[in-house]
Amino acid sequence: MSVLLKDIAEKTGFSINTVSRALRDDKKLSESTRKTIRETAEMMGYVRNSAAALMRKGTSNEIGIISGDSSNPFFAEVVRGIEETAKQAGFRILLLNTDEDPEREADYMKMFVSMKVAGILIVPVFHDDMCQKIYRTISVPYYFVGRHVEGITGHSILHSDIQSQYDVTQSLINKGHRRILYIVGPENISNTIDRLNGYLKALDNNGIPRDPDLIIRTNGHIEDGFASINRALNRSLNFTAVACFNDLVAMGAIKALSENNYRVPEDIEVFGFDNLYISQFMQPSLSTVDVPKFALGKIAIETLLRHIDDPQLPYDDINLNTRLIYRKSSARNRLSLKEGSL
Amino acid sequence: MSVLLKDIAEKTGFSINTVSRALRDDKKLSESTRKTIRETAEMMGYVRNSAAALMRKGTSNEIGIISGDSSNPFFAEVVRGIEETAKQAGFRILLLNTDEDPEREADYMKMFVSMKVAGILIVPVFHDDMCQKIYRTISVPYYFVGRHVEGITGHSILHSDIQSQYDVTQSLINKGHRRILYIVGPENISNTIDRLNGYLKALDNNGIPRDPDLIIRTNGHIEDGFASINRALNRSLNFTAVACFNDLVAMGAIKALSENNYRVPEDIEVFGFDNLYISQFMQPSLSTVDVPKFALGKIAIETLLRHIDDPQLPYDDINLNTRLIYRKSSARNRLSLKEGSL
């Protein structure tokens, strides 16, 4: 039913092989032959059967990407960094989304392996036996983007989660805060673990006792930030600052504070994490940690491509730097906090 | 290098065919045989070569999705609606993103056809010769999600763009607005065209002259809303309400208004379109048109699956209803506008 090389061969009088070569710009065919064939193919509506091609060639020109939560704009920005470079290198990108479900992660990994993609970029969960087994045995080049996996080293491109959350917390402490609410992200992902540890470490180093009440576990979505703050306010936890797992949570938090007639940052300061593009447009604009998302994607794909080129290349973790961004949801300095005005 | 059916066959003593059948849960093999084979395969780390399988079978269990702009959370919400149903039906989802570039759209369409996906869901541009040619000749089942394409009928799942934008505009007019700024979306997509027409039609029907100055063309991103308002304010266009192509633009618009010390909605009302999940968390929360995004995705995949099941099934456009959502960025009624307070 569909047009095959054979059909084009019959129509043009060339052999199947020559047709195949012409359509691949392969080797030395006369310019006129190539042109004749290409035009005929176009005219007949030929579309290559990539399954057959792939089976013969053994490897494809596709990069598989497995995202953990594509509803978070964070990821869209990372993919932007991946796309351009991949395209220039002649690779196409296939996107899959796990919703942080390890089973889907394992399933999709197998699927990409089965498809013989050239390489895989993954936003993985932290711990899962099946997944870890796959990562240990797989022969397709892969890298973790912005996260790391328990027991697997050398395959991560990271962005200083611990240090960044430490810095945020220290910055708040410097301004005099002692009761800092921390809204934790989804469990079983390395960012959550690392950022929480950064927060705790800063408390410890400053001799501030850890208060379990001030640590609220969530799924890292916008509504979680909203709900967390409402609950915290109801319980009169008496906090003066909120550090959030990510910008989305911070957005929900600010909304809840505002609805309860707390002024941000005069009454309560709020810090996010990620520096989503929209965060500068929030009201008030959000203070946050700038994660170089585009660069993260770009470096990830560049590194992956190097490994695709040279399978012998040794793997190594990469760590990117972040920077704190002070906007309107946090006070400029200690003074402004004391005065209760910005 | 990788484990093949042949290897498992040799190891277990069964034929290749039997191994293949066991791994596919095909037909009637004795339970013990199936189990032996499956366990051996698992142990040996077998992964099916899907290219070979696909070549033989001729069709895959994958649904291709081509998004126009995956940086817009709108799409993530639509995909949610698609994913669940697709998964239950045993299909996997492959995601591609065009950034509204017709060339990429055509390229990706060919790619999916080449991959023999079972069906395709597309968020297409409105006019492009190459793409339209493909849509006219392709034999893989497909549907346009939330948009329509010039000259192609019966393949769209829509959501009342014209009527909805008409309603928004009429609602603003009812409250006494006469100078309503309209921020237009990206060119060459049907939503932009339809919504603009809805706006214009409402003006016409109410005898309000069209003022070209009040119509600002953008790419539909958040920064466009911001920039548009700043420019409009600089030119003293004297508008009292802003209707936006989408919620993202509205978010930027509100930010710009607020930075210029205009109160929303007391001084200027703002209406979005889409009802993104985050819109309820904006400050002020955004009045908008609720597009049933999850349902859109769900109905799209359900319809597509029906066509995959029965290729003879005739195609037909589907139109979903929307509803206006009044939140804090718009005034409740005419009175409150006049009084300048909510």
Place this chain on the structure above:
DNA sequence: TGATGCAGGGTTAACGTTAATCTTATAATT
């Protein structure tokens, strides 16, 4: 002038899986 090289193209044999068709032993039927 004969050998040589190469441009331009043809032949043939895979790639790994699955579907259609066979085979055989055992169970069910009359």
Place this chain on the structure above:
DNA sequence: AATTATAAGATTAACGTTAACCCTGCATCA
């Protein structure tokens, strides 16, 4: 007991493309 049906598995032939190798004729060179 002879026949038929069936369960369980084996054989064989594709699927459409690509890569390795082979062929031919003309131009080039000593």
